[in-house]
Each structure stands twice: as C-alpha cells, then as structure tokens.
Amino acid sequence: MNLQQLYYFRAIAQNENYSRAAEQLLVSQSSLSHAMAELELDLKVPLFYKIGRNIRLTEYGRCFLAYVERAINELENGRSALELMANPEQGTIRLTFVNSLSNHFIPDLIQKYYRDPVNRSVHFSLSEHHTFDGIHLLLQKECDIGFGTKTDHPDLDYYPVYQERLVAAVSSSHPWASRSHISLKELNGQDFIAYNPKCGTRLSIDQLFQKGHVHPKIVLDAPITDSMVASFTESSMAVSILPRTYGIDKFNIHMMELDDIDSTIRTVYMYWYRKTPLLPAAGKFRDFVMESIPSLV
Numbered sequence: 592m593n594l595q596q597l598y599y600f601r602a603i604a605q606n607e608n609y610s611r612a613a614e615q616l617l618v619s620q621s622s623l624s625h626a627m628a629e630l631e632l633d634l635k636v637p638l639f640y641k642i643g644r645n646i647r648l649t650e651y652g653r654c655f656l657a658y659v660e661r662a663i664n665e666l667e668n669g670r671s672a673l674e675l676m677a678n679p680e681q682g683t684i685r686l687t688f689v690n691s692l693s694n695h696f697i698p699d700l701i702q703k704y705y706r707d708p709v710n711r712s713v714h715f716s717l718s719e720h721h722t723f724d725g726i727h728l729l730l731q732k733e734c735d736i737g738f739g740t741k742t743d744h745p746d747l748d749y750y751p752v753y754q755e756r757l758v759a760a761v762s763s764s765h766p767w768a769s770r771s772h773i774s775l776k777e778l779n780g781q782d783f784i785a786y787n788p789k790c791g792t793r794l795s796i797d798q799l800f801q802k803g804h805v806h807p808k809i810v811l812d813a814p815i816t817d818s819m820v821a822s823f824t825e826s827s828m829a830v831s832i833l834p835r836t837y838g839i840d841k842f843n844i845h846m847m848e849l850d851d852i853d854s855t856i857r858t859v860y861m862y863w864y865r866k867t868p869l870l871p872a873a874g875k876f877r878d879f880v881m882e883s884i885p886s887l888v
Contacts (some may be wrong), residue, residue, distance in 0.1 A: 594666075596630045597659050599623055600638065604656050607645050639819075663826040679871035680709050685716040687725035688738035689791060690816040691836040692859065696753055698737070704879055713872055722791030729864055735873035740791025752845045752884045753859040755834035757796070758846040760824050767830075768845040775849060782829035783807035784820055792817075795857050796832050818842075 601610040603623060611741060613620040631638050633835065638652035672832050675681045688697050697717070704710050722739030729737050730746065741749050759773050767773065778800075786793035800806065813820045817833050821842040824831040833839065834857050835846060861880055863869060869877060 592633050594753050594850065597624050597663060598628060601656065601659055601663060602645070603627065603639070604652065605647055607647060610647065634641060649776065662794060677870075679875040681712050682872040683714045683716050683872065684736070684873045684876050685718075685734040686736055686738070687693060687718045687720050687728050687734045687836045689725070689740070689859065690719055690745050690818070691792075691834055692738055692753065693719055694836070696859075700880065700883075703883065704876060712876075713876075721789055722794075723789045726862070728864070735863065735869055736877055737862045738859055739862070740794055741858065741862070742791065742794065744862075746864060746866055747862045749860040749862045750881055751858050752794055752861045752880060755836055755857045755859065757799070757832050757857050759849055760821065760831045760833055760844045760846050761829075762825050762827065763843050763845055765828055765830075767847065770847050772850055773847045775799060775805050778807045778830060778832075779805045781807050782827075784811045784827065784829045784831040785809045786814055786820060787812050791849060792834065792857065795855045799832075810876045836861050 599616065599618075602616050603609060606615065607610040609620050609623050613623050616623070627638065634651075634655070636651040637649050637705075638655060639863070640644045640649055641647075643869050665752065687695070696702045701715055704713075712874055716734075718725075718728070718734065724744060725734070725737040725739050726742065726747065738752065741751075753811050759778070773871060786796065807830070810827075811823060813823050813831075817839060820831050820833050821839055823829075824833075825842045825844050832849070839846075861877065863873075863877060
C-alpha cells in the first residue's frame, strides 16, 4: 500500500466511475485499474463492485474510505502546517524575556515590527522568565528567541540590544536616603536584598561584588522581578541594587548612583540557539532586531 494508491482509491470512491476519476487525477484508466487491483490484493478484500458502467463501494470499501479520508486530511493538514512554518510572513514567533523588558522594550519592538504590513499576519507568543529559565525553554525548543543577561552559554549566539543602569536603592527612611551617590565598598557587610540566584541580574551584581571584593550580608533572595526587589526594599532597612527600569519610580524608594559608573551598566542581550537554524518567521524577526538596534558593544 502506498500514498498514491490511497489518493486513487478516494477519487474512484468519490466519482464512482474509473473514467471520471482518471480525468480528475490526470492519469490513464488502466493505471487506476492496476493500482486498485494491487491495493485489493494487498488488503485481501474487494473494495468495489460494478453496476453497469459505474462502480460502488463494498462494505469493506466503505469502512476503508473513512480511514483513508482521515489519513489524507491529516497529511494535507501537515503539509499546510509546514508551508505556514516555512513562510517568514506567517506563523508564530515565541519570545521569552526578563521582567524589566515587559513594560516598554518588548511591546515597542513588536509594535515597530507590525508597522510593515507584510508582518501583520505573524503572531507572537510571549513569556516572561528570568534568564536561566528562558535559556532552558530555548534549549528545549519551547521558544525561538530570548532576551536576557548574557551567560556565555556555548550553544547560544548573543546580540546586545538594551542597556540599563544599575543603581543602589534604599527605603525613604534609611539613613542613606539623602545621598545621591554611593560606592560599592560601602555595601560591604550591609544587609542586602538580592535577586534569586537563577536570575541573570543576580549574575551581573555578583560579578560587580567579586570585582570590587565586596561582601554584603544577603538577608533575602527575592523573587525574580525588579518590582518585587523594589517592594522588599521599600519595606525594609536593607539595601538593594536593581536596574533603573520603567515603573520603578512608583515605589517609595530612594535610588543612588553607584560611583563605579563603567561597571554598573547592565546589558540585555537577544539570544538564540546556534546549532539549528531558526524557522523563517523567527529568523526574519531576529534580523529585524539586529537591523533596528545598532550593536551596543
């Protein structure tokens, strides 16, 4: 049994006539007859019987037709799905990104992409995760492109897209609340609210401390969002370091510039799996981002 025989069988069953089926399929009537004889021999049951010049399905044929139609429909649906995936102007682009990009950067980027009418049939599937979970999703093929902190994963390619300045933050009642600047060394031994160890921002801040030989006293590993770190800072006497992101100023916290200006810039990267090519729609979006945002390094 082969796929061509199934298409032939369906056409004959629909037309109830070999001649009309042959015209529809653009093949000779003898080719149809030969194919059906082989199919019946393979199945070991008769599929048709003759009534004058026409034919009818046997009970075996009617039973088999239901399965053939479902099989062909599924194959045609599969073909359509592949055509959609292969079209750079169709399909779904799956993005994962860190929390700080959800209020401004990602929405603006997608809105700009949709300004070109040819891109308006593309759909975006969005998920907000910290960097390490985002990388896991990407490596498991559950997303196409991620945005987060660079981790130097050997299987990923990175492109810098966004920069945020890291600042120290305290509650408005903290003794440092009147200061505009602070040095990293002053955080040595201080109660400190840290990001969760799986968060990319935690990696950036830990690198700052290691470089400056600074060892604060971590009193809380906060959930992954910048807002949660700001909220815990607002209600405690501990210090935090967080990016000066959109919406952070709604919290009752006081932010201070860190004296080590050059090292307190957090760079956010676009990243993707390097070992297999992106699907056309995702590849086109990645290229759009790289063309729209000049490299920051």
